[in-house]
Amino acid sequence: MRLLTTRSNSRRLAGTLPLSLLFILALLSSLSWASAIEPYEFANEVQETRFQALSRELRCTVCQNQSLADSDAPLAQDLRRELYEMIRDGRADMEIRQFMVDRYGEFVLYRPPIASHTLLLWAGPFIMLLIGIAVGLVTIKRRRKAL
Amino acid sequence: MIRMLVPLAIFVGLVIMLVAGLDTAEERKLVASPLIDKPVPTFSLPGLFEPDVVRRDADFLGQPWILNVWGSWCWACRVEHPFVERLGREAGIPLVGFNWKDERSDALEWIDRYGDAWTTHVVDFEGRSAIDLGVYGAPETFLIDHLGTIRYKHIGPIDQTIFDDLMRRIMALRSEAEAS
Numbered sequence: 001m002r003l004l005t006t007r008s009n010s011r012r013l014a015g016t017l018p019l020s021l022l023f024i025l026a027l028l029s030s031l032s033w034a035s036a037i038e039p040y041e042f043a044n045e046v047q048e049t050r051f052q053a054l055s056r057e058l059r060c061t062v063c064q065n066q067s068l069a070d071s072d073a074p075l076a077q078d079l080r081r082e083l084y085e086m087i088r089d090g091r092a093d094m095e096i097r098q099f100m101v102d103r104y105g106e107f108v109l110y111r112p113p114i115a116s117h118t119l120l121l122w123a124g125p126f127i128m129l130l131i132g133i134a135v136g137l138v139t140i141k142r143r144r145k146a147l
Numbered sequence: 148m149i150r151m152l153v154p155l156a157i158f159v160g161l162v163i164m165l166v167a168g169l170d171t172a173e174e175r176k177l178v179a180s181p182l183i184d185k186p187v188p189t190f191s192l193p194g195l196f197e198p199d200v201v202r203r204d205a206d207f208l209g210q211p212w213i214l215n216v217w218g219s220w221c222w223a224c225r226v227e228h229p230f231v232e233r234l235g236r237e238a239g240i241p242l243v244g245f246n247w248k249d250e251r252s253d254a255l256e257w258i259d260r261y262g263d264a265w266t267t268h269v270v271d272f273e274g275r276s277a278i279d280l281g282v283y284g285a286p287e288t289f290l291i292d293h294l295g296t297i298r299y300k301h302i303g304p305i306d307q308t309i310f311d312d313l314m315r316r317i318m319a320l321r322s323e324a325e326a327s
Contacts, residue, residue, distance in 0.1 A: 061178055061283035074248055075283055078274040103281040105181040 038077070040084045047087050054093060055080055058100055059108045067110060180281050180300045187214075187291050188279035195246055195254055195268035202243075202269050204295065211320035212241040213313075214289040215265065216277070218249040219257035221285040227304035231286075232264040234310070238317045246270040247277050247285055290316055293324035 042048040052069065058079070060071035068076050068083065079100075086096050100108045112118045182188075187204050194200040215231055217224040224231075235242045244265030246254045249272060271277050280289070283302075290299040290313070299316055301309055 075274070078248075078278060082275075082278055102181060103278060104283065105178055105281075107178050 038080065038084075040080075043088070050093060051084060051087050054083055054087075054096060057110045058083070058097075059110055061104050061108060177302050178283060180297070182281050182297050183300060185297055187289070187295050187297050188276070190269070190271075190276040190279065192245075192269035192271055192276055195244070195251065195258075195270050198251070198270075202267065207241055207243070207291070208295050209293055209324075210240055211290065211292050211317065211324055212243060213238060213317070214243045214245050214280075214291060216245045216247050216280075216282050216285045216287040216289075218247045218285050219253040220249065223304040224286045225261060227286050227306070228261050228264060230305040230307070230310045232262060234305070234313065234317075235264045235266060237314065240317065240321065242266045244268045245277075245280075245282075246272075247282060248272060248274045288313065290320060292320050293327070 040051065042051065055069040056067050058068045060066045060068050060073055060076040060079070062073045062075045063071045066073075066076075068079050082099075083096065086099065091099075097109065106112055112121065114122050189204050191201050191203045194202060213234060215234075217231075231242070242265050244267070246268060249270065251270065251272075254270070274282075286304055288301040288305060289297055292298050298320060299313075301313065305313065
C-alpha cells in the first residue's frame, strides 16, 4: 500500500522536481519501505503491531546494520519465525527481548537498556549539548565584554 | 599561536582515532557470545548419514568436544576445511559437524567432494537449535568442556593461527577433564 502511495506521489512531483532529486527520493523510499515480512497471520491487530515493532527494534546479527524487519537473510527469516511463534504463544515483549539477548547478546537490541555500561551512550548527547551551551555562553560573554 | 593549534590538534586526534578504528573494524563485527561459560543449550538432532539416529547434547558429556557449524552453501567453510580436518585428526576429542540450514543431498555431495572432517554429524535444517546456540553465521566453532559448558567460541574460518590457539585450548580442556 505504502509503496503505491509513494509511486503516485513521485509521479505528481515529477514535473516540479529536478530529476536527480527525484532519483534520490526514489532511492530513499525504496530503502525505507523495503521490508521482508512473511505473510504471517495473527489472531488480532495488537499481535501484528507487536510483531512489526519488535522486528524493527531487533538487529539481524548477520547483516548487522539491518533490523529483522529489513533483512532477507535466512537467519533473519528464522528469527522472525521464532518471533512470530513467541507472540502467537502469548509471550511478553520483555520475554522475547530477553530470549534474543540470551542468545545473541545486547548487540541485538537497537534500543540498548539504560544500565551502568550504557550510561555514556544514553547521556553522551546530552553531555555534548551541555558542553556546547557552556562554550556558547562563555563566548557570548567574552564578546560582550570586548565590545 | 597556541589557540590556532587547537583545531589542528583536534583534527589530528580524530584522524588517529579513525585510523585506529579501521584496525579493529573486522573485530568489531564479531558478536561476542553471551553463552560462554554457560551450559550448551539442549538439542536433539538427527544425523547426516543416518537421519533416524538422534543425537543429544547429553551424549557428549564426560569429555570435551568441538561443535563446528557448517553448511554446503558456506564458502568460508571450504576455506577452513583443511584445518577442520586437522582438528578431527589431532584434537583427540569428538568433533561434531553441525550442518546448518542445508539440504541433505547438498551436504552429502559436499562431503563427497571435500572430505569428511568430522567424527559425528548432526543436522539442523530448520535452524532452531542454531538460534539456541546463538549461531549467526557459518563457520563457527564451539569448544565445550567435559561438564557440558561452552568454554570458547570462534566465529569465522579457522586459519593456522586460530588452529594453534584452538589446539592449545583443547589440550587445556583435556587435561582439565583428566584431572577431575
